[in-house]
Amino acid sequence: xxxxxxxxxxxxxxxxxxxxxxxxxxxxxxxxxxxxxxxxxxxxxxxxxxxxxxxxxxxxxxxxxxxxxxxxxxxxxxxxxxxxxxxxxxxxxxxxxxxxxxxxxxxxxxxxxxxxxxxxxxxxxxxxxxxxxxxxxxxxxxxxxxxxxxxxxxxxxxxxxxxxxxxxxxxxxxxxxxxxxxxxxxxxxxxxxxxxxxxxxxxxxxxxxxxxxxxxxxxxxxxxxxxxxxxxxxxxxxxxxxxxxxxxxxxxxxxxxxxxxxxxxxxxxxxxxxxxxxxxxxxxxxxxxxxxxxxxxxxxxxxxxxxxxxxxxxxxxxxxxxxxxxxxxxxxxxxxxxxxxxxxxxxxxxxxxxxxxxxxxxxxxxxxxxxxxxxxxxxxxxxxxxxxxxxxxxxxxxxxxxxxxxxxxxxxxxxxxxxxxxxxxxxxxxxxxxxxxxxxxxxxxxxxxxxxxxxxxxxxxxxxxxx
Numbered sequence: 464x465x466x467x468x469x470x471x472x473x474x475x476x477x478x479x480x481x482x483x484x485x486x487x488x489x490x491x492x493x494x495x496x497x498x499x500x501x502x503x504x505x506x507x508x509x510x511x512x513x514x515x516x517x518x519x520x521x522x523x524x525x526x527x528x529x530x531x532x533x534x535x536x537x538x539x540x541x542x543x544x545x546x547x548x549x550x551x552x553x554x555x556x557x558x559x560x561x562x563x564x565x566x567x568x569x570x571x572x573x574x575x576x577x578x579x580x581x582x583x584x585x586x587x588x589x590x591x592x593x594x595x596x597x598x599x600x601x602x603x604x605x606x607x608x609x610x611x612x613x614x615x616x617x618x619x620x621x622x623x624x625x626x627x628x629x630x631x632x633x634x635x636x637x638x639x640x641x642x643x644x645x646x647x648x649x650x651x652x653x654x655x656x657x658x659x660x661x662x663x664x665x666x667x668x669x670x671x672x673x674x675x676x677x678x679x680x681x682x683x684x685x686x687x688x689x690x691x692x693x694x695x696x697x698x699x700x701x702x703x704x705x706x707x708x709x710x711x712x713x714x715x716x717x718x719x720x721x722x723x724x725x726x727x728x729x730x731x732x733x734x735x736x737x738x739x740x741x742x743x744x745x746x747x748x749x750x751x752x753x754x755x756x757x758x759x760x761x762x763x764x765x766x767x768x769x770x771x772x773x774x775x776x777x778x779x780x781x782x783x784x785x786x787x788x789x790x791x792x793x794x795x796x797x798x799x800x801x802x803x804x805x806x807x808x809x810x811x812x813x814x815x816x817x818x819x820x821x822x823x824x825x826x827x828x829x830x831x832x833x834x835x836x837x838x839x840x841x842x843x844x845x846x847x848x849x850x851x852x853x854x855x856x857x858x859x860x861x862x863x864x865x866x867x868x869x870x871x872x873x874x875x876x877x878x879x880x881x882x883x884x885x886x887x888x889x890x891x892x893x894x895x896x897x898x899x900x901x902x903x904x905x906x907x908x909x910x911x912x913x914x915x916x917x918x919x920x921x922x923x924x925x926x927x928x929x930x
Contacts, residue, residue, distance in 0.1 A: 466700025473692050474647035477685050478675055480532040489678035492536040495635060496676060499543055502634045512545060522673055531675045541670025544631040544641070547596045548607070548666055549624030552589040559589035566622040567595075570606035570614060573628070575646060577619035578604070585623065595623040596630055601638045603631040605645055605652075608663045612656045613649030615642050629666050640682040643689055644674065717926045722877040725915050726905055728780040737908035740784040744906065746865045747790060760861075764793055770903055779905040789900035791866060792875075794834065794858040797825030808854035809835060812845045824852025825859075832860040832872075836894040842879035844872055858894075870912035873919060874904050 464472070476482040506512040522537050531537065540546070549568075552559035563584035572581055589595060598604065598618045606614040608627040617638060624630060633641055645652075652672075656662035677685065724730040754760040770785055779785065801823040805811070811818040827833060831847045837856035844860060853859065862871050875882075881902070882894050907915060 466696050466703055469699065470693065470696050471647070473689060473696065474643055477689055478644050478647045479529050480535055480675070480677065480681075483681065483684045483688050485532050485534060485681065486678075486684075487534075489534060489680045491534040492676045492678050493534075495679055496536050496538060496542075499634045499636070503542075506545070516541070516545075520671065526673050528673065529675075532677075534678055534681075536676045538674050538676050539670065540631070540672045540674045543636045543674060543676065544603070544633040546629055546631045546666055546670050548626050548629045549596050550594045551625045552585055552593040552595070559586055559593065560584070562586065563589070565590060566620065568604065568616075568622055568624045568628060570608065570611040570625070570627045573604055573606055573611065573614040573616040575615060575642075576617065578616045578622070579619040581622065590623065598622050598624065598630045599632060601633075603633065603638055603641050603645065604628050605631075605669065607656075607665060607669070608661060612662060612664055613645070613652040615645045615649075617642055629669055635679065636676070637679065637682040637686060639686045640677070641674075643686065648672070714926050714929050717929075718923060719877070721919060721922045721926070722873060725919055726874050726877055727777050728783055728905060728907065731911065731914045731918050733780045733782055733911065734908075734914075735782075737782060737910045739782045740906045740908050743865060743909055744784055744786060744790070747863045750863055750865055751790075760793065764789070768901065774903050776903060777905075780907070782908050782911070784906050785903055786906050787900065788875075788902040788904055791863050791871060791904070791906070793861040794836070794896060794899065795861055797827040797833075797853045797859050800824070800826035800852075805849065805851040806854060807833070807845075807847060807851040807857070809838070809840070809843075809856065812848070818851075821852050827851065827853050827859055832862065832868075833857040834860040834875075834894070836896075837892075839883065839892055841883035841892055841894040842875065844875060865909075866906075867909060867912040867916065869916045870907075873916065878902060878904075 473482065500517075503512060503517055507514055507517060519542060520539070522539065527537060554560075560583070563586040565585050565587065566578075566581035567583045567585045568578060568581050569583070572578060585595070590597065598621065600618055600620060602618040604616045604618060604624060606612055606627060607629050611627070618630070631641070652664050653662075655668055656664045721730070748765075751760055751765055755762055755765060767790060768787060770787065775785060803820050803822055804824065804826065805818045806821045806824070807827065808816075808818070810816040827847050827850070829847055829849050833845055833847060833853055835841055835843045835845070835856055836858050845857075862868055882899055883892055
């Protein structure tokens with residue numbers, strides 16, 4: 464049960480008379496209801512209510528939604544208060560708004576508590592000319608229109624409202640109990656408002672809505688209990704949100720931790736029979752020299768910038784070696800080519816579009832690796848599913864054939880946050896190629912690379928089961 468469900472349950476228990484015990488010494492609600500009737504009659508004599516407000520339409524069995532205690536009474540909301548909506552003074556008339564001091568509440572400002580101010584104020588001229596209702600301190604406000612139907616508040620000061628708010632001055636009913644009852648009934652009000660172009664519940668629908676009237680003393684005990692419980696529900700809600708967030712983040716955190724262990728040489732044990740990484744690096748140097756001769760790499764790609772002590776990020780096993788990413792990989796453009804080919808953009812590669820055919824572009828072959836270099840997902844690597852033209856946000860990723868490609872892709876994935884968050888004079892994040900090339904990574908022996916990848920994939924599959 465989430466916090467909102469728990470809150471709804473508490474309010475439902477409250478309005479059905481199950482939240483606090485009944486006290487046989489309480490004055491029964493029937494006596495309270497008679498007192499309310501006499502008060503309405505007095506207000507009619509004074510011209511503050513109309514004669515029609517004395518009419519009590521009986522409540523049928525079908526209208527009663529739940530059982531209530533014996534000393535409670537069913538009545539209608541119109542019986543226990545004076546209800547009326549506000550109005551909107553003509554926007555084009557400055558006399559109604561300029562230097563206004565009377566808070567004019569709109570439904571978006573209702574807050575399930577006390578309201579003490581409003582964004583817009585109106586003048587006494589507006590109050591006089593525009594049929595605005597002055598709400599007294601403690602009056603109940605409820606939204607009647609649109610997406611805010613059922614939102615409530617209590618007037619913390621004298622104020623007025625727009626026509627989308629209905630206000631009630633309660634008669635011998637504890638205003639907070641009435642507010643919590645309206646909150647508990649919000650779902651029903653929303654259902655009552657459905658079906659029109661502009662959903663609304665109207666004053667007429669509100670005043671005939673059934674209301675379970677407890678003894679006044681019990682109303683106060685119920686409110687006291689609600690207000691003891693709701694702060695605890697709020698604390699529970701915050702704790703639940705934190706837990707939900709942790710649970711949502713946990714798989715990615717675990718994956719990050721697994722990759723961290725992998726790239727630091729702690730995920731699998733070392734084997735003294737493995738050919739050391741130093742031999743592997745010599746083989747890469749020879750491979751690159753040959754590619755330069757063939758014109759597939761440039762001479763500058765042979766340059767190795769020394770790694771200082773300050774750049775070493777962590778300790779590695781003796782059989783490993785540190786190297787810069789530029790020694791192991793390279794970012795290159797595809798070959799310029801003319802001829803109708805599919806455009807390999809990110810949407811196509813993620814299966815979210817069928818792709819467009821272009822007459823020319825940077826050509827890459829099926830099974831080439833390309834890396835996203837622009838946008839918030841910079842650093843993401845894709846295996847090309849078919850011959851085509853790279854989108855402008857990609858570079859071809861060359862990886863030494865001496866290395867085990869899946870291992871290289873995993874340590875690029877691990878460092879993706881560093882790579883994608885490196886903005887270089889642009890509003891859109893993109894892969895900072897200098898950081899990419901100079902990134903210092905630990906290289907295991909080739910046999911260990913394969914053992915590491917096997918273990919990573921075993922563990923990541925287990926993590927995916929947590930989702």
